[in-house]
Amino acid sequence: GAGVSQSPSNKVTEKGKDVELRCDPISGHTALYWYRQRLGQGLEFLIYFQGNSAPDKSGLPSDRFSAERTGESVSTLTIQRTQQEDSAVYLCASSLRVGTVPEAFFGQGTRLTVV
Amino acid sequence: AQTVTQSQPEMSVQEAETVTLSCTYDTSESDYYLFWYKQPPSRQMILVIRQEAYKQQNATENRFSVNFQKAAKSFSLKISDSQLGDAAMYFCAYRSPGAGTYKYIFGTGTRLKVLA
Numbered sequence: 001g002a003g004v005s006q007s008p009s010n011k012v013t014e015k016g017k018d019v020e021l022r023c024d025p026i027s028g029h030t031a032l033y034w035y036r037q038r039l040g041q042g043l044e045f046l047i048y049f050q051g052n053s054a055p056d057k058s059g060l061p062s063d064r065f066s067a068e069r070t071g072e073s074v075s076t077l078t079i080q081r082t083q084q085e086d087s088a089v090y091l092c093a094s095s096l097r098v099g100t101v102p103e104a105f106f107g108q109g110t111r112l113t114v115v
Numbered sequence: 116a117q118t119v120t121q122s123q124p125e126m127s128v129q130e131a132e133t134v135t136l137s138c139t140y141d142t143s144e145s146d147y148y149l150f151w152y153k154q155p156p157s158r159q160m161i162l163v164i165r166q167e168a169y170k171q172q173n174a175t176e177n178r179f180s181v182n183f184q185k186a187a188k189s190f191s192l193k194i195s196d197s198q199l200g201d202a203a204m205y206f207c208a209y210r211s212p213g214a215g216t217y218k219y220i221f222g223t224g225t226r227l228k229v230l231a
Contacts, residue, residue: 031217033218033219035221041223041224042206042221042222042223042224043206043219043221045218045219045220045221048217048218050217056218059218089158091158091160093160093219095217102148102210102212102217103150103162103165104150104160104162104208104210104219105162106152106159106160108157108158108159109158111158
């Protein structure tokens with residue numbers, strides 16, 4: 001696609017429910033990132049996928065968080081048993097691994113509200 | 116581990132004036148990339164400018180320029196002729212170029228207000 005697409009744009013869920021957030025990266029981008037942005041704060045790294053390599057999961061805050069990516073396409077971020085502190089904007093980005101333009105292209109994010 | 120620090124939570128500038136946003140970083144790598152991203156209220160992160168550490172020349176994109184001081188590990192953003200549309204959160208980011216993880220490390224951001 002033309003840009004990184006994330007769905008849903010907004011999600012309200014009850015505490016304790018599971019949620020799935022989806023990210024469609026730019027076609028041809030081998031790297032995909034998930035970040036969490038709490039209200040008024042910076043971007044907190046969650047997980048990074050690069051082709052068929054093992055993902056870098058070092059930023060996942062707990063075992064309630066998991067993510068998958070199918071090849072070099074769609075990724076889903078799953079949060080199980082959501083808690084109020086999970087409320088945040090979840091941003092997905094994709095980039096080329098190497099090259100002259102290693103910038104990350106971001107989606108518009110999913111705003112998750114846990115009530 | 117690399118870190119990025121933005122010490123100015125908020126800045127204000129009069130329309131048409133110039134403002135500089137500060138960013139410092141810590142790394143033991145000699146080659147890397149640095150970025151400034153803009154995040155307006157729409158949440159869309161937009162790349163403003165990028166700098167390769169091996170290039171001594173400061174990057175420039177129209178009204179946006181950087182002052183890259185590699186030895187001091189400083190990467191400030193200068194916005195000239197500020198416009199109302201420049202109002203946003205600005206994030207400084209670092210990325211390693213080499214093998215291993217390519218994650219982007221972001222600072223905590225600076226909220227820029229542009230006064231009419």
